[in-house]
Amino acid sequence: MSNSRLTDAEVSALLSEFPDWTLREDGKAIVRTFRFADFNEAFGFMTRVAIYADKADHHPEWFNVYNRVEMTLTTHDADGLSARDAAMARVIEGYL
Numbered sequence: 001m002s003n004s005r006l007t008d009a010e011v012s013a014l015l016s017e018f019p020d021w022t023l024r025e026d027g028k029a030i031v032r033t034f035r036f037a038d039f040n041e042a043f044g045f046m047t048r049v050a051i052y053a054d055k056a057d058h059h060p061e062w063f064n065v066y067n068r069v070e071m072t073l074t075t076h077d078a079d080g081l082s083a084r085d086a087a088m089a090r091v092i093e094g095y096l
Contacts, residue, residue, distance in 0.1 A: 005079065005082060006085075015030070018030075018093060028080040029061075030072070030073050030089065031071065031073075032070075033069070033071075034069045035068055036067045036068075036069070039067060041067065042066070042068065049095065052088075053088070056088065056091075
């Protein structure tokens with residue numbers, strides 16, 4: 001999968017596909033906050049994402065407090081969003 005930076009049109013299409021994700025202010029990442037019933041559910045979600053991320057060698061930036069998971073997707077090598085972030089978002093949405 002390519003590490004090339006997505007075009008503005010591709011970013012717009014990604015955000016249309018996943019309206020719960022928002023473009024970070026600098027335009028180089030997408031972010032989303034997830035809320036779960038409790039810590040166990042949040043941690044289970046993070047575990048599923050971590051297993052995929054490790055296999056894909058593409059890891060989200062995230063922060064967890066109790067039932068809340070804040071996640072950022074970006075590709076540092078591309079200095080912005082790439083197809084790898086789009087693929088990761090699709091997998092993550094499939095886990096919900």
